[in-house]
Amino acid sequence: MTVTATSVDESAPPQSRIAPGWRAARLARLLPALAAALSGVLLYVSFPPRTVWWLALPAFAVLGGVLRGRGWKAGLGLGYLFGLGFLLPLLVWTGVEVGPGPWLALVAIEALFVALVGAGIAAVSRLPGWPVWAAAVWIAGEAARARVPFHGFPWGKIAFGQADGVFLPLAAVGGTPVLGFGVVLCGFGLYEAVRSAARGRRTRAVRRSAAAVALLSVTVPVAGALAARSLVSDAAEDGHTTVAVIQGNVPRSGLEFNAQRRAVLDYHARETERLAAEVDAGRIARPDFVLWPENSSDIDPFVYADARAVIDRAAKAVGVPISVGGVVERDGKLYNEQILWDPVKGPTQTYDKRQIQPFGEYLPLRSLIGAINSDWTSMVRQDFSRGTEPGVFTMGSAKVGLVTCYEAAFDWAVRSEVTDGAQLISVPSNNATFDRSEMTYQQLAMSRVRAVEHSRTVTVPVTSGVSAIIMPDGRITGKTGMFVPGHLVQKVPLRSSETPATRLGVLPEMLLLLVAAGGLGWAITVRVRGRRAGEV
Template sequence: MTVTATSVDQSDQARPESATASRGARLLRFVPAAAAALSGVLLYVSFPPRTLWWLALPAFAIFGWVLRGRSWKAGLGLGYLFGLGFLLPLLVWTGVEVGPAPWIALVAIEAVFVALVGAGVAAVSKLPAWPLWAAAVWIAGEAVRARVPFRGFPWGKIAFGQADGVFLPLAALGGTPVLGFAVVLCGFGLYEVVRLVLDGRRTRAVRRSAAALALLSVAVPVVGAVAARPLVSDKAENGTTTVALIQGNVPRLGLDFNAQRRAVLDYHARETLRLAARVKAGEVARPDLVLWPENSSDIDPFANADARAVIDGAAKAIGAPISVGGVVERDGKWYNEQILWDQVKGPVDTYDKRQIQPFGEYLPLRSFIGAINKNWTSMVRQGFSRGTKPGVFAMANAKVGLVTCYEAAFDWAVRDTVTDGAQIISVPSNNATFDRSEMTYQQLAMSRVRAVEHSRTVTVPVTSGVSAIILPDGRITQKTGMFVADFLVQKVPLRSSQTPATTLGILPEIALVLVAAGGLGWAIGAGVRGRRARGV
């Protein structure tokens, strides 16, 4: 009897310990999923308006820890969670005025691309020098996301979170692909260094080649950024020009500001007249050229004499050419157009926006979307047509490249204004639809990266803010507040030399995509050989 009682006591004591261990094991299974989502959130926090660019490194270090050594199927799911953690907060502004459904749908689709990247990173993570292959896979994913669907959505490129970072000079070397690659490589390399150190403490044996490659993954991007600094310059090569940016503001926030089109035009004319009065009084330098934002005249000045008279009066008062953002109908089609308005001759040149925004400026899948919710189709009743040529306006003594709002996210749309002769770049925008969200700061950061990428002054005139003047080294020298009427005037350098990024164009991106393809091919081949060997 004594033996039996003892056995029962031992069994009763063992059960709670076993149950606790089982619960702990179940909870541990959720750790990779939680870490993937939280590292995505950490990556979001590294983006503007915050200046915590360096958080991208631990974000990718944790993502590397989550994915390394796992199957591609696990990588697919973990990558999707990482994408949700990153993109849900980053793109929340897309639902500011239209509700959460389009925002969630956009994120759900864009996170699929990140999921595929996760699968690819998991596959190459078993290779030697895996951070190199994994970083290239990430950039390949960005390259695809920037092109499909509906001509792409590159918002959230890693490069766009690095406007305040030490890696920024790499934009001048190889554009956004090289800048993003360096950040991701450094992040994955950081995890690999930590992993090898911990393994070394346990086993007291670390291969020198593995340690050297891990250290190089961290060191090469940093050294490369330092070496690229001479490519960044704000010196004038072709003299200077005095530029004025007009921010007229809008009557009210949200989508219904479009109903106040004449008020918006009048606000921008009024702010231009206020600048003209300050110039006449000798309080402000006379500008050589004036830049109005996108949608500053949603009344077609070619078809409406009153709008034409307002713009003409503003140009004559300031005594300088104005680039006016208009909505223009031509041959039954509508265009989001920049109009070069000479103070003597009137309208003399135009640029039609080429990369128009799906679901904002035109509506793909209209019948399908209408079947889901008729209110969504009514928001985009008349879609815009695309322009076909880059826009470079000859304004006073400067050649000004036009990149309208959403186009700033696309590498090609900015580069071909420079290769077409632009000495400065203007990014006229209209962010009034998105309230006081982070969207305007994210877009401003893109313009800072573009300034360094092509070594050009970038001006950002916005209807409601934040308008800014950015020098070729990426520094913001002047900016406005949001939802205030204001103007900025500054003498800026004119430059005509091309950075390696401008000259090379798409070639660095193609090279990194080929590296990614090579790594994936190696990983797939190694997996097939391994399965065959196990079968034998």
């Protein structure tokens, strides 16, 4: 027998003598982390203003592949990387004008929720029918993010990326939780289908149970969405109304526009008077009412006679009621308020924003934040107070529910207006602070989802754009550009029937939370029993 010796160059540096197999093993250990982060980026790309909603499916398929069979600690880290990949680009608009500090802090906190979800998905991934349990765990994470801290931050719910997708009708079945659950379940089912097919090619045998789970996880959400299309309609149940949406524009973008409050008010009054002139000339139909954006009058018209006169003149010119977005001080408290302004009677009804924005309209932990950076506290010198009652204005023959800007992200804030009798929803907003960022399009997509969820026409008057009119089936039938003055006038349907999502309210979300809790409880029980069996 001949033995061949392999010589080693002892003079070579140690790193050059590292075995190629060791390098490959090290790279293999990094691949899951890289895949988790990149799949988070893929999920971000599926969100507006892009219309590639379907990318959410491979994003969750990759996440399922990364997490399946791992321990909860690995799931925690990989989930955090997925959260960073998703939320860092999605929420970059929060750093416009104030710098990266608040943006990075927000993302770091919100990604912790995704990390916990990752740990939960890893825990349930060994259970039979794991895509169902895992999708429910994701929705449980969204439910938590929508409530804590500081009354929650639901931005980035999976449902809000699906305004152009085939799953959208699921919103009418059970709101954003059911829509999001369907998308995530389909994504995890897609991974399970690929895994089962790959195993079948290797072993020439396919486990029927795994194949059935994969098939049902993919097909049931799609079939459910197709069946739910019968719930989506733009037919008029209570006749039609002609609505006008005013976009007055602002002198310039950014936070400094608040120093030019009178100019903003004048711009919206001027655009309304321009609309009135077109009506008088017979070029367009006279609207039944007019909707102004949030912050269209940052000068309190109940205190300052000149602001009151400007609004009164615009209302008289157009000859119909106007909903005016104002900043009002009452009993020493500041309110973000919608004011129903009649051309004859003046202000007759108000709605105070209930879901106010932390760090935008009020400052939690003011003393701590001031110690870190005094500039941040100067941006919110006085906290806004919360309203307590839903706002439904009777405008002409229509009952209009008011959902002010940030409130559109919260399920309860929109539903309360519909259950209080709203036949049409208005989402007056002020996005000028965020310049031309994706925030405007992300928020517009939320309004499209809300239209389908509650089967209502939704109007979106915005100071600087994009203002829009959305049909009850989620279609945008009119919109403006950004940072231009303009108005939209359209005859829209009024509806009063309630979708299953409206009637059920929070119940579908609670049921999915119970599913998540059941899956986690089962996984923990299996793990404990396995340890005890190993000790015997």
